[in-house]
Amino acid sequence: MAEIGNMTSGLAHEIKNPLSTVGLNAQLLAEDIDHLDAPEKEKVKITKRLDSLSREVHRLKGILDDFLQFAGRMKLHCEEIELRLVLSDLEDFYHPQCDRESIVMRMQMPENPVMANVDASLLKQAVLNLLINATHAMQDSEQKELMVRLETTENEACIHIIDTGNGIEEDRISEIFHPYVSSTQGGTGLGLPTALRIAQEHSGHIVLNSTVGQGSDFTLCVPLYK
Template identity: 30%
Template sequence: MRGTQLPEGTNGGYVVVFDDVTRLVAAQRSAAWGEVARRLAHEIKNPLTPIQLSAERMQLKLASKLSAGDAEMLDRSTQMIINQVQAMKRMVNEFSAYARMPAPELGQLDLNALISELLGLYESSQNRINIELDAVLPAVWGDASQLRQIIHNLLRNAQDAQEGVEAAQIGVTTRVVEGMAELLVTDCGPGFPPEIMARAFEPYVTSKAGGTGLGLAIVKKIVDEHQGHIRIKNRQPTGAEVSIRLPLAERLTPNPITTTMTETTNES
């Protein structure tokens, strides 16, 4: 908010200007988290390979020289080291993905086709998947690779949220809302905890045991770069809903007729 007093010659008074800086603050926060993720990935990744190689070398050199009991303890210990290193490598890869996400290569895409393609990966899922795709959904303006990442992330989150839930179901819906294509993914899990709701899109905020909290942060970053919107809410009596809206290609693609007329006018 900024304000100033008007000159007396204009009958006085004050002018106050309010600026909505929500997107600016979100962009600054995202950039800051990206730098943190980049540094963490760099600092953590370097020692991981030597740690794993050292554990494997100890196992190879010492196993045959120890008694059965000691060899078994060595095997358990080295395997534990290797497993934990692999887990940290996966975490580092997620850090890198968040910090080094390339700019989207935008073009006209069939969102329904992308969804159908990825749903094939969940054919063996124990969750029942209810699909309602708008048969006349217009093309969206997006990056196919990054939108696949979004869809896969949301489906995996919905699946993870329903571990141990009887009659687990995932809903996938597309439709046109307010001139944008909307993707809705719902589940029947416990929903978002109250303490997570306000910070769900911040990196490293998660309710999953062992989770990095980067999933929704990456989704939010991709959606923002596509000039879209994302919203989460809890359903009643139980479950969660994630809504993503993306611009339609027809609203962002230049009109070829207008372009041609402009060029003709310039040549004249």
């Protein structure tokens, strides 16, 4: 299985490199359109086709990036981290996206520091994937509220990502963490599996509670630093 994983990762890299070249050449061709000796109507048609090509290249690169992160070997660089600071950084980063989507984003943090031995970059990626998933879940909701809550138990730090989306049917809950399972148009279906894998690499887990018509609570838990 490890050999197959290495082969597929290598194949993805081999596809990604020429794909970048295709994207670059599409961009260069688009810049040369104005100098083309052709009717304006023809220039517009070519520009639209190049724009379509660039969008598809960008989409495929995104799929490959997600796959490489999911299938590749994760090397954790863990250190003692204050989780409130990690989540505060993510709030600053993601708030503009919420504003664009007309989503009210709220944070609930404990008064005291919450320390965990984690890879801050990977943990941010896992939480970001959950935030993106929550945003997609609220696309058709009248009330759009996104709550990020940090709590602690005796042994764990738990990060809740709570949305007011449509919720998830009980028979689908067991499958949404499987690769390439996605109900979002254009989604790769790797965001949630990658978040789960990152949690598990930290000896943690993700718990999902969801009510159809009300929303979902994805809770990522990692061990507290002791």
